[in-house]
Amino acid sequence: AQSVTQLDSHVSVSEGTPVLLRCNYSSSYSPSLFWYVQHPNKGLQLLLKYTSAATLVKGINGFEAEFKKSETSFHLTKPSAHMSDAAEYFCVVSAQAAGNKLTFGGGTRVLVKP
Amino acid sequence: DGGITQSPKYLFRKEGQNVTLSCEQNLNHDAMYWYRQDPGQGLRLIYYSQIVNDFQKGDIAEGYSVSREKKESFPLTVTSAQKNPTAFYLCASSIQQAGEAFFGQGTRLTVV
Numbered sequence: 001a002q003s004v005t006q007l008d009s010h011v012s013v014s015e016g017t018p019v020l021l022r023c024n025y026s027s028s029y030s031p032s033l034f035w036y037v038q039h040p041n042k043g044l045q046l047l048l049k050y051t052s053a054a055t056l057v058k059g060i061n062g063f064e065a066e067f068k069k070s071e072t073s074f075h076l077t078k079p080s081a082h083m084s085d086a087a088e089y090f091c092v093v094s095a096q097a098a099g100n101k102l103t104f105g106g107g108t109r110v111l112v113k114p
Numbered sequence: 115d116g117g118i119t120q121s122p123k124y125l126f127r128k129e130g131q132n133v134t135l136s137c138e139q140n141l142n143h144d145a146m147y148w149y150r151q152d153p154g155q156g157l158r159l160i161y162y163s164q165i166v167n168d169f170q171k172g173d174i175a176e177g178y179s180v181s182r183e184k185k186e187s188f189p190l191t192v193t194s195a196q197k198n199p200t201a202f203y204l205c206a207s208s209i210q211q212a213g214e215a216f217f218g219q220g221t222r223l224t225v226v
Contacts, residue, residue, distance in 0.1 A: 009154075032213045043118075043204060043217035051213070090156065094213035099164060100145060102206075102215055106156040 002027040002093050006105035013081045014113045021076040021108045023091035027098075033074045034092040034102075035065055044090065050074065061085070086112045117141065120205050120218035127199075127225050135190045135221045137205035144210045146188035150174060151202040151220075160203075163188055164210065192223065199225045 007022040025031060032051045036044040048059025055067040061084075065076045074091060091105040118139045127133045139146065145164050149157040159172030163182040177196025182188055188207075192199045202222050206215040 034214060036217075041202075041220070041222070043120075043219045044206075044215075045217075046214060049214055092215075096213065100208060100210055100213040101159070101162065102147065102208075102213070104149075104157045106154075 002029070002031065002095060002098060002101075002103045004091050004093050004103055004105035006089075006091050006108050008108050009106065010109050010111065012111040012113065015083055016080050019076075019078040019081045019085065019110065021089050021091075021110070023074045023076065023105060025072055025074060025091070025093045027093055027095055029095035029097040032094045032096075033065075033067060034094070035059065035063070035074075035076045036090045036092060038088045038090065038107075040087075047076070047089075081110075081112050083112050083114065086110055118205060118207055118216055118218040120203075120221050122221060123219065125221055125223045127223070129225055130194045132194060133192050133199075133223065135192070135203055135205075135223070137188045137190065137218060138186055139188075139207045139216075140186060141207055141216060142185070143207035143216070144185070145208045146182070147206040147208075147215065148172075148178075148180065148188070148190045149204045149206065151204060157204065160190065199223060 003026045005024045034049045035047040038044045048057045050067045058064045088109045121136045147162040148160040161180040163169035179191045205218045208215040
């Protein structure tokens, strides 16, 4: 079994300040973890993925995430928020042993203030 | 360009009518998925298919049906048995082993 908890449903930051989106997961397998971004009325775009290689993963648009097995966490960060980062973000867990079924967190909506 | 195409982008139907949402991919992916998205509820899995002519129910399959006759296509039918069909529907595909999914742009279905 696998599950994902995104600890904040909404995050508000000022432009130019750091962004932190928190994600905790549970999996009976060796998981792959992903962060996706969704802009209004659009599909989901992959930001980055962890698949058992380096624990610090760099993605697109300046985002990065660190896999911490001991804490079962996969938090997403960005040093300096941009107005275009306003969107909804999803943390996702998958495992080959689970048929690569994707399990989504509830999402975190990010608001960027000028 | 390779990708996933969902059509139509917006769809309106009368209550009690069946409606079929199209999903086509030219990425040569084996696995395809249908998700439903409601405000504040994230994405919920309706059906998924790991190979042609085979598919499995997801977490909220009641009132929906699918087929997978071709690798490229995974249409979703929303039947009259679905009690609350108004939602945003997302189709995705993935290479089996990698697990990373690619998403279409979605279809917003409104039942009136």
